[in-house]
Amino acid sequence: MNTALSQYMQKSVGFFLVLIFTLQVAGFAQVPGFFMKEDRRKVTLPFYASNSLIIIPVSINGNTPINFLLDTGVRSNILFSRVLGDALGLEYTRQLKLVGADGSTDLTASVSPINHFDLGPIEGVFQSLLVLDEEFFGLESVIGIPIYGIIGHEFFKYNPIKIDYDNEKIDFYQQGRMKWKPLFYRKMDLSVEDSKPYINAEVKQRDGSVLQAKLLVDTGANHGLLLNRETTDKITMPPLFIESELGQSLGGILYGYVGRVDYMELAGFRLKDVLTSYPEETDFSYVIKESGRQGSLGAEVLGRTKLILDYPRDRILVKKAENFYAPFQFDMSGMSLKKIPNDDNRVYISEVRVGSPAANSGVKAYDEILEINNVPTFIWELSEINRLMRSEPGKKITMKIRRYKDDNLEDYEDSVVTFSLRKQI
Incomplete structure (x- = not known):
């Protein structure tokens, strides 16, 4: 996807220069970006956190607000549905072919070049949207609540952003009006390259080697630490790992392995036994190699901090949150x-690992979960179920499941299974 988006941005430079010139001639000084509606030092924007992913309601062109994911890992704003885009009254100029993270090229998007985003005290002016021509519900399936799009680089480029995961709020500062060194925060150098933020971090691997890693700061990824083995032979797999789904992208499900590193240091703070994802190499890997990075830092780590992203001053500031030193737990079911x-709130099982507690109890992929410990599934949030399955070794889980026969939704069999959680990595 990065290649197509890069081409789009390059081809759009001329358009935006003409737009900005026209606006300035007309007496307006504003350029594409996100700004406060009132001239204040800062404003506060509440958000909903699901597994430390940042979800905010956004009104586009005066329409009813819909949920967007705030994502430092992408350049452009994206809307996941052309049907929704049409309903919002968006206007399109042309169509692009996108490359998904799995290397596929069968995604297309229509470009809607000028839109207004309303986030309450903040507005996004002259915002471009890439609108997927086919609907994408992948994020809702793994996060558990409807997500209709992504807000990327534009939100961060002009203003310091303080993210408080504990209290689910963002402080959006006027440029140059945040203290140079807020109390108890530690500073790291931040480089913004190709509209994406990078830091350097020290990672000690299980074999004892120390990796100096360039990492993408990715608020839109639900992993903790991710290392791309294809970028350097200095990245080594730990002796204990499991094969697993790693996440959902526009191109499909990402597969790979999950293990642990001894520790990683973030602004001098040391996190031990960090869960680490090792994705399989794909046709998309050349983009990662060209960026010079060795991996990325996602919400499972970032959500343990109070985080300031200050693009204008090329820095990131980090303060420990209450759960900073909590153990990193992986699914034990x-x-x-x-x-x-x-x-x-209908939940199904997409994958069952061989030899795991769930597999040994008879659970199979595509079983639907009706109850967990006598509580109907519709009462649970998906994030709550995932936390339960990571909670503690030996915890007893009883589930009522429904198994459909030959894809016939009217032909099924219900049963009850019981197993105990077991730590696997």
């Missing part, structure tokens, strides 16, 4: 769970 999109 052996199941990957997903929500059925556009339905009322």
